Amino acid sequence: MSSINLLDTTNVQMTPFSSRTSVVPEIRDTPGIFTFNLTWNDISDSSLKPKISSPLSTYYLVRNPRYTNTGKFVKFSDFLEYGKDQDLSGIMITIENAAFMAKSLGFDVLESLTTALNDAGYNNQTTKEVMIQSTDSAVLVKLKQQKAKYKLVYTLQPGIGDASASSLADVKEFAEAVVVDRSSFFAQSVHFIINQTSLLTDLQSAGLTVYAQVFRNEFVSQPWDFFGDETVEINNYAQSLNVDGLITDFPKTVRRYKRNSCTGLGNDVPSYMGNVTVGGLAQLLKNQAAPQAQPPSVAPMPKLDAPSVQRPPFPTVAPKNAPSGAAPPPGSSPSAAHTTAVSTCILLVLACATLLL
Numbered sequence: 001m002s003s004i005n006l007l008d009t010t011n012v013q014m015t016p017f018s019s020r021t022s023v024v025p026e027i028r029d030t031p032g033i034f035t036f037n038l039t040w041n042d043i044s045d046s047s048l049k050p051k052i053s054s055p056l057s058t059y060y061l062v063r064n065p066r067y068t069n070t071g072k073f074v075k076f077s078d079f080l081e082y083g084k085d086q087d088l089s090g091i092m093i094t095i096e097n098a099a100f101m102a103k104s105l106g107f108d109v110l111e112s113l114t115t116a117l118n119d120a121g122y123n124n125q126t127t128k129e130v131m132i133q134s135t136d137s138a139v140l141v142k143l144k145q146q147k148a149k150y151k152l153v154y155t156l157q158p159g160i161g162d163a164s165a166s167s168l169a170d171v172k173e174f175a176e177a178v179v180v181d182r183s184s185f186f187a188q189s190v191h192f193i194i195n196q197t198s199l200l201t202d203l204q205s206a207g208l209t210v211y212a213q214v215f216r217n218e219f220v221s222q223p224w225d226f227f228g229d230e231t232v233e234i235n236n237y238a239q240s241l242n243v244d245g246l247i248t249d250f251p252k253t254v255r256r257y258k259r260n261s262c263t264g265l266g267n268d269v270p271s272y273m274g275n276v277t278v279g280g281l282a283q284l285l286k287n288q289a290a291p292q293a294q295p296p297s298v299a300p301m302p303k304l305d306a307p308s309v310q311r312p313p314f315p316t317v318a319p320k321n322a323p324s325g326a327a328p329p330p331g332s333s334p335s336a337a338h339t340t341a342v343s344t345c346i347l348l349v350l351a352c353a354t355l356l357l
Contacts, residue, residue, distance in 0.1 A: 005032035080120035090129030106320035140174040142314040161197040161301025168206040177209035189295035213247035240275040
């Protein structure tokens with residue numbers, strides 16, 4: 001599950017749990033129905049179904065509507081066992097809202113994470129890589145202090161254009177790799193690429209592995225320079241930018257690209273597998289179109305600096321019955337909130353687990 005809010009990822013509005021809305025400012029300003037407001041029995045109830053995400057629904061593009069609610073929820077431990085049995089290089093686990101869980105609900109997600117991985121045998125094997133990803137540097141610092149045997153990955157905020165030396169030094173203290181949003185690799189104006197930012201060079205020069213996210217098949221998700229073709233976009237990130245990995249909503253598309261023999265032909269590569277010239281389409285408009293057809297100028301993109309990387313230390317886990325800071329949000333009883341935190345482990349609470357091709 002990609003969100004702690006069931007309104008985003010399930011059909012909860014159509015179930016008896018639709019009244020369990022609450023506002024949790026630490027997570028979001030608008031009401032939601034959060035996983036910690038339900039027990040595992042509630043979540044596994046037959047009336048509650050997962051919902052396929054449609055991030056481009058504003059364009060009236062809905063993914064596979066016939067099977068919108070097909071699937072089932074699984075516990076984190078079941079996912080770990082599934083990952084071990086697949087022909088994959090490993091798994092990636094995304095952790096968010098861990099500080100809130102520790103401080104407000106008295107639940108140590110990091111301890112539960114490492115315990116589950118150890119119980120599944122991931123700490124004693126070398127064939128499957130385990131990556132732990134978070135936007136919260138305090139989470140990764142805590143895992144680093146615990147000498148976690150897994151690859152720690154820091155997620156940058158979208159829209160960053162370059163990085164200061166001090167911020168890179170800070171990231172290197174707790175992470176081996178970074179996840180960068182696609183919007184950070186190119187400066188764009190109304191979906192036209194204007195130029196390439198220096199962020200990728202900054203990160204790779206600092207010795208950090210760089211993964212780009214999130215690649216999608218919908219034609220409106222790519223800049224116009226890639227002709228609405230997801231394979232053209234993937235090819236440019238792999239061959240021209242030379243990112244270290246891709247995070248995608250459509251793994252079969254990336255797998256198909258990896259099997260494409262054209263990518264290994266060197267100078268004989270066909271023209272349709274060539275790289276797109278950065279800013280070429282905007283330049284074509286500038287040279288041949290009327291002035292009013294030019295893409296608007298873009299402001300400089302912000303820089304990643306040390307203060308934006310640093311976070312307060314990971315909080316001490318509060319006693320579950322503490323009167324201050326541990327009260328569950330409206331819409332759930334204290335027992336329900338805390339029971340859920342334990343029974344669902346972390347997959348449905350705040351961790352999104354991903355398989356690595």
